[in-house]
Amino acid sequence: xxxxxxxxxxxxxxxxxxxxxxxxxxxxxxxxxxxxxxxxxxxxxxxxxxxxxxxxxxxxxxxxxxxxxxxxxxxxxxxxxxxxxxxxxxxxxxxxxxxxxxxxxxxxxxxxxxxxxxxxxxxxxxxxxxxxxxxxxxxxxxxxxxxxxxxxxxxxxxxxxxxxxxxxxxxxxxxxxxxxxxxxxxxxxxxxxxxxxxxxxxxxxxxxxxxxxxxxxxxxxxxxxxxxxxxxxxxxxxxxxxxxxxxxxxxxxxxxxxxxxxxxxxxxxxxxxxxxxxxxxxxxxxxxxxxxxxxxxxxxxxxxxxxxxxxxxxxxxxxxxxxxxxxxxxxxxxxxxxxxxxxxxxxxxxxxxxxxxxxxxxxxxxxxxxxxxxxxxxxxxxxxxxxxxxxxxxxxxxx
Amino acid sequence: xxxxxxxxxxxxxxxxxxxxxxxxxxxxxxxxxxxxxxxxxxxxxxxxxxxxxxxxxxxxxxxxxxxxxxxxxxxxxxxxxxxxxxxxxxxxxxxxxxxxxxxxxxxxxxxxxxxxxxxxxxxxxxxxxxxxxxxxxxxxxxxxxxxxxxxxxxxxxxxxxxxxxxxxxxxxxxxxxxxxxxxxxxxxxxxxxxxxxxxxxxxxxxxxxxxxxxxxxxxxxxxxxxxxxxxxxxxxxxxxxxxxxxxxxxxxxxxxxxxxxxxxxxxxxxxxxxxxxxxxxxxxxxxxxxxxxxxxxxxxxxxxxxxxxxxxxxxxxxxxxxxxxxxxxxxxxxxxxxxxxxxxxxxxxxxxxxxxxxxxxxxxxxxxxxxx
Numbered sequence: 218x219x220x221x222x223x224x225x226x227x228x229x230x231x232x233x234x235x236x237x238x239x240x241x242x243x244x245x246x247x248x249x250x251x252x253x254x255x256x257x258x259x260x261x262x263x264x265x266x267x268x269x270x271x272x273x274x275x276x277x278x279x280x281x282x283x284x285x286x287x288x289x290x291x292x293x294x295x296x297x298x299x300x301x302x303x304x305x306x307x308x309x310x311x312x313x314x315x316x317x318x319x320x321x322x323x324x325x326x327x328x329x330x331x332x333x334x335x336x337x338x339x340x341x342x343x344x345x346x347x348x349x350x351x352x353x354x355x356x357x358x359x360x361x362x363x364x365x366x367x368x369x370x371x372x373x374x375x376x377x378x379x380x381x382x383x384x385x386x387x388x389x390x391x392x393x394x395x396x397x398x399x400x401x402x403x404x405x406x407x408x409x410x411x412x413x414x415x416x417x418x419x420x421x422x423x424x425x426x427x428x429x430x431x432x433x434x435x436x437x438x439x440x441x442x443x444x445x446x447x448x449x450x451x452x453x454x455x456x457x458x459x460x461x462x463x464x465x466x467x468x469x470x471x472x473x474x475x476x477x478x479x480x481x482x483x484x485x486x487x488x489x490x491x492x493x494x495x496x497x498x499x500x501x502x503x504x505x506x507x508x509x510x511x512x513x514x515x516x517x518x519x520x521x522x523x524x525x526x527x528x529x530x531x532x533x534x535x536x537x538x539x540x541x542x543x544x545x546x547x548x549x550x551x552x553x554x555x556x557x558x559x560x561x562x563x564x565x566x567x568x569x570x571x572x573x574x575x576x577x578x579x580x581x582x583x584x585x586x587x588x589x590x591x592x593x594x595x596x597x598x599x600x601x602x603x604x605x606x607x608x609x610x611x612x613x614x615x616x
Numbered sequence: 617x618x619x620x621x622x623x624x625x626x627x628x629x630x631x632x633x634x635x636x637x638x639x640x641x642x643x644x645x646x647x648x649x650x651x652x653x654x655x656x657x658x659x660x661x662x663x664x665x666x667x668x669x670x671x672x673x674x675x676x677x678x679x680x681x682x683x684x685x686x687x688x689x690x691x692x693x694x695x696x697x698x699x700x701x702x703x704x705x706x707x708x709x710x711x712x713x714x715x716x717x718x719x720x721x722x723x724x725x726x727x728x729x730x731x732x733x734x735x736x737x738x739x740x741x742x743x744x745x746x747x748x749x750x751x752x753x754x755x756x757x758x759x760x761x762x763x764x765x766x767x768x769x770x771x772x773x774x775x776x777x778x779x780x781x782x783x784x785x786x787x788x789x790x791x792x793x794x795x796x797x798x799x800x801x802x803x804x805x806x807x808x809x810x811x812x813x814x815x816x817x818x819x820x821x822x823x824x825x826x827x828x829x830x831x832x833x834x835x836x837x838x839x840x841x842x843x844x845x846x847x848x849x850x851x852x853x854x855x856x857x858x859x860x861x862x863x864x865x866x867x868x869x870x871x872x873x874x875x876x877x878x879x880x881x882x883x884x885x886x887x888x889x890x891x892x893x894x895x896x897x898x899x900x901x902x903x904x905x906x907x908x909x910x911x912x913x914x915x916x917x918x919x920x921x922x923x924x925x926x927x928x929x930x931x932x933x934x935x936x937x938x939x940x941x942x943x944x945x946x947x948x949x950x951x952x953x954x955x956x957x958x959x960x961x962x963x964x965x966x967x968x969x970x971x972x973x974x975x976x977x978x979x980x981x982x983x984x985x986x987x988x
Binding site for chain 2: 491494495497498499501502505506507509510512513515516517519520525526529532533536584586587588590591592594595596597598599600601
């Protein structure tokens with residue numbers, strides 16, 4: 218018997234998922250709240266949440282192309298819950314690296330969105346150099362005792378579990394002594410303190426771990442194999458961000474590119490200023506080319522070639538934000554010295570100038586980003602690592 | 617066709633043109649032609665028409681061309697830019713052929729386009745190729761109707777491919793307004809300029825009671841010329857983007873092979889970070905030029921604004937890449953024998969052509985409707 222052509226099987230999948238959605242999805246009542254939760258549970262049960270995964274673990278053993286067909290049909294109707302085999306970094310990491318018992322316990326609830334999660338990666342001494350984590354886990358029978366400090370953790374206060382990266386072996390080079398845990402947040406050894414950003418907001422937390430405990434059963438991957446687990450988890454995270462970036466559409470009209478900066482220039486009586494006019498056009502161009510780059514990356518990926526344009530997006534965005542804030546500050550002039558509701562123009566200019574660093578530092582600084590672009594896209598020699606083959610206990614650190 | 621999709625025929629066109637230019641326009645040949653009087657090789661010009669049909673690419677089939685669009689022209693010009701092709705291609709195709717296609721003078725089309733497509737006619741549009749803000753097209757030349765026909769008088773100081781052109785298409789003022797004239801190149805006084813970019817020639821062209829044939833109706837050239845210059849701006853952006861991309865590629869290659877302090881200089885972050893920034897510029901310029909070319913083919917109503925935005929971006933990007941390329945090359949980049957300066961010369965000159973970046977940014981604002 219011959220295999221059906223890929224096109225034919227994709228067609229069958231499309232029919233099947235469309236029929237299922239026609240029977241189960243009602244956009245009128247299921248967009249939010251309890252009906253939505255119930256619908257997503259049905260999606261998980263039917264295997265549409267992660268169709269590329271094995272049937273044993275909530276999947277349907279579909280190919281990647283067939284998986285995309287499923288996502289397309291869900292997207293077409295605006296139905297939630299699909300595509301989690303690409304996007305749900307928690308469920309995917311547990312599925313890839315957890316024991317069967319751990320998978321039994323967590324994969325289903327994670328797919329159904331029932332487990333609030335957070336990421337315990339960065340530390341005060343491990344930012345760009347994430348492999349330099351110093352949070353320590355020491356074995357105690359069937360459990361590990363964890364001491365250390367994590368930072369830049371969003372949702373730490375509400376999370377039930379965290380993805381924890383910590384050091385279990387100090388006698389080997391840094392990448393080899395790291396272990397990854399699914400860590401229970403609601404216990405006495407965990408203290409969450411809000412972190413105050415330069416903008417005055419608090420979106421993140423510091424998490425202090427003092428004699429906190431995690432069962433060995435919650436270990437993901439091998440002892441000392443945490444760096445590999447982390448790479449997988451980060452890849453899922455990047456895929457989510459990439460999808461978001463690709464979803465950006467270039468608008469057809471040019472009139473709106475002048476946007477809020479032009480309105481502000483009009484409001485502040487600076488539209489006749491030739492220097493400001495050059496700046497307005499310059500920022501418009503930066504925004505436009507970034508949209509075009511995203512569309513081009515999307516087209517290149519759809520045509521099956523890898524795209525180098527995509528990885529430039531974050532660097533481009535940080536330039537756009539800093540440059541827009543600079544122009545905004547020029548327009549605000551002395552008002553940029555004052556903040557608060559009485560001076561919204563000045564307030565906004567300072568907020569945006571400061572918040573631009575969220576993008577140029579967070580998720581990999583511009584400088585790390587340039588290293589990555591230079592090494593992975595341009596093929597330039599890798600950065601020399603002085604700590605590469607040194608036991609971590611002998612590596613120099615800031616503290 | 618979704619934006620930026622590359623059908624196989626476009627990939628083939630690019631590969632064919634690149635192969636041809638690797639053979640016919642290597643650096644040694646570019647340097648040889650830089651030293652010649654005319655600045656191009658007539659034999660290669662004939663092969664470009666005969667074997668590849670480049671001069672006739674956008675010329676309709678009824679006039680012996682391929683009937684292709686602005687996207688295809690963009691591909692060819694990206695490649696021509698990479699190779700610093702020394703030939704009057706921009707004047708002949710991006711300016712003259714484009715103007716003839718935009719005009720409604722079917723008789724002139726039938727008379728001139730077949731010669732252009734066949735590689736027999738070198739042509740250009742005698743607009744001052746620089747400073748349109750202070751010197752709008754047609755402001756330098758006046759035409760008068762006499763008993764013997766039209767006579768042109770005046771001067772255009774920077775005419776692209778002006779000395780090589782057999783055919784000059786000349787915007788000139790008449791009592792009825794801006795009009796277009798076809799002038800036999802030999803009848804104008806042409807003073808070749810000592811261009812900084814020896815790979816692309818310009819001439820000062822002077823008319824003194826020079827006979828010309830009216831193209832289209834008297835006084836109606838304004839819109840035709842404006843549209844032609846927008847399309848030419850997009851075409852030039854393609855050439856700039858292609859040249860910029862290659863200037864960067866050769867710089868990256870050099871950074872990998874040049875060893876100092878016991879390792880390739882491309883391993884140092886000071887160099888890496890410059891190159892990463894330049895890659896963003898280069899890829900952005902390519903996206904911008906290709907988007908604008910596709911918009912031109914689709915008849916996008918916002919093309920005038922788009923053309924200016926894209927021209928400004930590509931001009932700045934090419935200048936920055938070519939300039940930093942010299943810096944990254946270090947001492948060898950300061951020598952005449954390294955090709956880095958050839959790209960900087962092309963970049964700095966191209967940035968002036970058909971309006972500099974500041975001119976185009978201002979014009980973008982006016983044309984986008986965002987700011988009156």
